[in-house]
Amino acid sequence: MIATLEIVQLLDQSEYLGKMILSSDVMDDFHKAKASLEEDEEAQRLIAAFQAMKEQYEDVQRFGRYHPDYSTIMKEIRSTKREMDMNEKVASFKIAERKLQELLDDVSELVAHSVSNNVKVPRDGAALKDGGCGCGSGSGGCGCRAS
Template sequence: MIATMEYVTILDDAEELGRVVFDSDVMRDYLEKKASLEQDKEAQKLVKAFNDIKEHYDDIQRFGRYHPDYQEIMKKVRSTKRAMDMHESVAAFKVAERNMQSLLDEISEVIAFSVSNQIKVPKDGALLTDSGCSSCGSGGSCGCAS
C-alpha cells in the first residue's frame, strides 16, 4: 500500500485523538482510581480472595450443579464478589472504568457515523447502561431489538 497524504493525515488525526483522550479528565480519574485500588491493601486482599474462589468455581463448573460442592461454592462466590464490589476503592475504580468505557464508546460511534450511519458500533459498556443493548452491533443475535 502506497502512503498518500490522506493516510498520513488520518494517522496524524488518530494520534492527536489518542493524545486528547490520554490527557482527558476521564483518563486522569481512571488512572488515579486504578493507582488507588492497587495501593489499597484491603482491596487487594478482597480481589485476591475473589480470584481464588473464582478459580475454584471454574473447576467445579465443569460438572455444573451436579458437583457436591456446587451450592457452597456458588454462595461463596456471590458473597466474596459482593464484599469486593462494596469496598470503596473497588467501587470507585469501577465507576471510573465505566466512564472511560463510555468515552471510548462515544468516540467509536462518532468515528463510525462520520463514515456512514449504517455502521453498527459495538459498545462494550452497553450492558452497563440503562439503554440495554439496542445498539450492541450484533445484529440482534443477542436478543436485542437492534
C-alpha cells in the same frame, strides 16, 4: 503502499484524537482510581480472595449442580464478590473504568458514523468481550454468574 496526503492527514488526526483521550479528565480519573486500588491492601486482599474463590467456582461449573460442593461454592462466590464490590476503592475503580469505556464507545461511534451511518458500533466494550459473563470480575470469560 503509497502514502497520500489524505492518509497522512487521517494518521495525524487519529494521533491527535488519541492524545486527547490520553490527556482527558476521564483517563486521569481512571489512572488515579487504578493507582488507589493497587495501593489499597484491603482491596487487594478482597480481589485475591475473589480470584481464589473463582478458581473453585470454575471447577464446580464443569460439573454443574452435580458437583458435591455446588451450593456451598455458589453461596461463597456471591458473598466474596459482594464483599469485594462493596469496597470503596473497588467501587471507585469500576465507576472510573465504566466512564472511560463510555468515552471510548462514544469516540468509536463518532468515528464509525463519520464513515457511514450503516457501520455497526459495539457498545459497552462488547468488541472486547469474549463471551464474557458480565459479572465485572475483569477476567473476560470466566463464566461467573455470581453477580
